[in-house]
Amino acid sequence: MLFHVSIEADRPAHVAEVLAEFWGGRAMPFPPVGVGSWMAFAGDDRSTIVEVYPRGTELHPAEGDAIGLPSVAPRRHNATHMALATPLAIEQVLAIAERESWPAKVCHRGGKFRVIELWIEGVQMVELLTADMQREYLAAVTIENWERMLAAHAPALAA
Numbered sequence: 250m251l252f253h254v255s256i257e258a259d260r261p262a263h264v265a266e267v268l269a270e271f272w273g274g275r276a277m278p279f280p281p282v283g284v285g286s287w288m289a290f291a292g293d294d295r296s297t298i299v300e301v302y303p304r305g306t307e308l309h310p311a312e313g314d315a316i317g318l319p320s321v322a323p324r325r326h327n328a329t330h331m332a333l334a335t336p337l338a339i340e341q342v343l344a345i346a347e348r349e350s351w352p353a354k355v356c357h358r359g360g361k362f363r364v365i366e367l368w369i370e371g372v373q374m375v376e377l378l379t380a381d382m383q384r385e386y387l388a389a390v391t392i393e394n395w396e397r398m399l400a401a402h403a404p405a406l407a408a
Contacts, residue, residue: 250295251297251331252295252296252297252298253288253297253298253299253300254298254299254300254329254331255282255299255300255301255302255308256299256300256301256302256329256331256369256373257301257302257303257304257305257306257327257373258301258302258303258304258369258370258373259303259304259370260370261285261286261287261301261302261303262276262278262285262287262301264287264289264301264369264370265277265287265288265289265299265301266287266289267345267349267369268289268299268301268333268369268375269289269290269291270345271333271335271337271342271345271377272289272290272291272292272293272297272333272334272335272336273292273336274289274290274291274292274293275289275290275292276288276289276290277290279300279301282300282302282306282308283302283303283306285302285303286300286301286302286303286306287300287301288300288301289301299331299333304325305324325372326372327373329373330373330374330375330376331375331376332364332375332376332377332378332386333375333376333377333378334377334378334383335377335378335379336380337377337379338379339355339365339379342365342367342377342379343365346365346367350371351367351368351369351370351371352367352368352371353365353366353367353368354366356376359389361385361389361390362378362382362385362386362388362389362390363378363381363382363385364376364377364378364382364386365377365378365379365382
């Protein structure tokens with residue numbers, strides 16, 4: 250199970266507020282990683298959090314706790330993404346995305362489940378799953394189903 254994840258943004262407080270809105274949660278400052286860092290709390294039974302750092306923040310090992318330092322060359326795109334459950338309907342999520350001028354669309358991943366692909370600030374992908382999408386995802390994404398898919402594609406994977 251995942252308790253928290255961190256991403257970076259140009260406007261961390263605003264991004265944390267919008268992510269909290271998708272959950273019906275709350276956004277609050279996160280001073281341990283540095284000035285300008287924020288957290289979006291889902292307010293669920295697992296205390297799920299997305300930490301949002303200023304773009305270019307790098308985590309480094311240090312004596313005691315890790316520290317966040319600014320990068321000399323912050324990048325815009327990265328490989329990190331996450332899938333988040335939302336109690337909102339598709340139309341509500343798309344309306345928030347439109348309000349924020351963040352690209353968003355409904356996608357059908359591998360023909361197995363749908364997600365709303367949302368691009369925070371146009372660069373950070375987040376997949377949002379409505380209640381129906383969550384049921385599709387949980388039915389499709391299992392260890393057994395993944396093993397079957399790998400077995401069916403074994404010759405192509407070996408090449």
